[in-house]
Amino acid sequence: MTTSTKKLSLPQNPRLFGLYINGLWVDSGDRKIMERRSPAHGVLVTRTTAGTEADVNEAVAVARKAFEDRRWSGLSGQQRADVLLKAATLIRERAEELARLETFETGKPITQSRGEIQASAGIYEYAAGAARMLHGDSFNNLGDSMFGFVTREPIGVVGLITPWNFPFFILSERLPFILASGCTVVAKPSDLTSATTLIMAEILTQAGLPDGVFNVVTGPGSVVGEVLSHHPDIDMLSFTGSTAVGKRVLAASAGNFKKLSLELGGKNPHVVFADARLEDAVDGVIFGFCFNAGQCCVGGSRLLVEKSIQPEFERLLTEKLARLRVGDPLDPDTQIGAIVSEKQHETICDYIERGTKQGARLLSQGKINGTDRGLFVQPTIFSDVTSDMDIATDEIFGPVLSILPFETTDDAITIANNTIYGLSATIWTQNLSHAMDAVRGIRAGRVWVNTTIAGGPELPAGGFKCPPSGSMGRNW
Known part of the structure; x- marks a missing residue:
């Protein structure tokens, strides 16, 4: 076709x-x-x-x-x-x-x-x-x-x-x-x-x-x-x-x-280790929190990045985010469309305001290239986020990313699990030990390594903590 x-x-x-x-x-x-x-x-x-x-x-x-x-x-x-x-x-x-x-x-x-x-x-x-x-x-x-x-x-x-x-x-x-x-x-x-x-x-x-x-x-x-x-x-x-x-x-x-x-809900982490292929990880993180304008239950809205590469990773994120095409969804060149309703739009904007008030640093708000009509939210990245901030704990369901640094694998797993949700997680590393430690340690129903929001109906779906997630392989 x-x-x-x-x-x-x-x-x-x-x-x-x-x-x-x-x-x-x-x-x-x-x-x-x-x-x-x-x-x-x-x-x-x-x-x-x-x-x-x-x-x-x-x-x-x-x-x-x-x-x-x-x-x-x-x-x-x-x-x-x-x-x-x-x-x-x-x-x-x-x-x-x-x-x-x-x-x-x-x-x-x-x-x-x-x-x-x-x-x-x-x-x-x-x-x-x-x-x-x-x-x-x-x-x-x-x-x-x-x-x-x-x-x-x-x-x-x-x-x-x-x-x-x-x-x-x-x-x-x-x-x-x-x-x-x-x-x-x-x-x-x-x-x-x-x-x-x-x-x-x-x-x-x-x-x-x-x-x-x-x-x-x-x-x-x-x-x-x-x-x-x-x-x-x-x-x-x-x-x-x-x-x-x-x-x-x-x-x-x-x-x-x-x-x-x-x-049900998710507050899913992307965990980026220092040995990751940074260009691939940046692309994956942006896709994860911007896909469907952030209105995706398995999208990654928390970025856990190894402290030694945090400045470089933040620079790459902001550079690539600025090139995203946000606007009219009827235009085939558009990459990010509108927010589904006024209520959801207000919720997302409220969380962005809360992030600033609670002390997070507004790292980037992407530019909208196209129509300024309708219910759009600029993809937004916060740095200097702590685990007790609303933008780190609550499911926002919008294109908002919170960055939390870590120093060790155990530290990353602890931060990743510091949530009431357990739907998905994504790991970026070239080290097999790091990957397997994180896969085993993070309590999430689906864990991707060096990719995100991937797979098909052949794979089961599940979750931890909140009532268990639906599964395509469930007996009906």
Whole structure:
């Protein structure tokens, strides 16, 4: 597929979406309409339906019926795989439509959206293979009078709540594996970024997914999310979002002892040793805290740098950061786009102000090359940061980096672990002993060495400390 290198245009009129239940679009009717404006331009781009408790109940009932009559779980692994492979093909056919909607609603650069859509198609292909690999086990070691066997069964109806930062990609990290296992689904995307999830429902129907297996109810978390969390007929809930909301989901799940998969917050360290290839490390650190405008749960927002190279590393960081292209996400040359909402924009700006007030040294604020309209935040680096400062302890979810020096490997591991989070970490070194000591010592679910935010669906995901993070390899 080829895509234009020219700057795209905003839509002339917003696109209207209803709910998607039982394989059909449900018109908004007299329900409330949620309007979404591009965070980079302020222009109305989509209008989605605010679902009600009754809508959630209907979707769950439909999903329950679809599960119990085995229209999906009763198929062979090959038949389920065929649907997922067809879905991957259709994703690629509609990739530009999906990428534009993703950029319109999230504010991320169009090149990033295109990459995420293509990568998502690959996940559906991988999940198709997983559908054919699922099997039970047998035990022929119980004596002649007994034979044991184990079957692997789908859990049932899964509630799937996804966030606004990677609406299509995170959906793709979860949904195809849930479907590969034979479960049925009721999904609630973020009310800020619902469009691509709704399009995916249509794609799956076109790919041959039976009606009622995948349903989407859009709306605010306080209504749709709460009902899903408490619903007695939801067997498992997958939630990706903030730690605070995750705790409420955990409490709500007690009503019927739902199985949970949670991916929550992070305050992830990049640890740079003096023997690292500095140019590579600088590129990785900048990518880690600027990717998706810093709105990435596994991005690196703390830089732990060996004290002897701190001045040189800070110089390289500021020089490269100044060359980043920040601005209109519809321009293919843009590298950093907009912040998703006014609330998030205010939060990030507040933390930058706190960092200055608490004594951190403002090392750099990158220049914006492009439009100055919309919700943009200049990538910001603080030095002279101590572990008790808010910018060092709190998940900011924006392009803000805090630099903390260390002198020994043990020192680096101690600083890295001085957080309530344990989602990811990145190590930069050419010394195998340093790398392995840090990998073993830092309590994080994913640890990268000399790369960051890398890997694919073949690798599991996990976490420490806060409620455990979701895993693509989890049993659904």
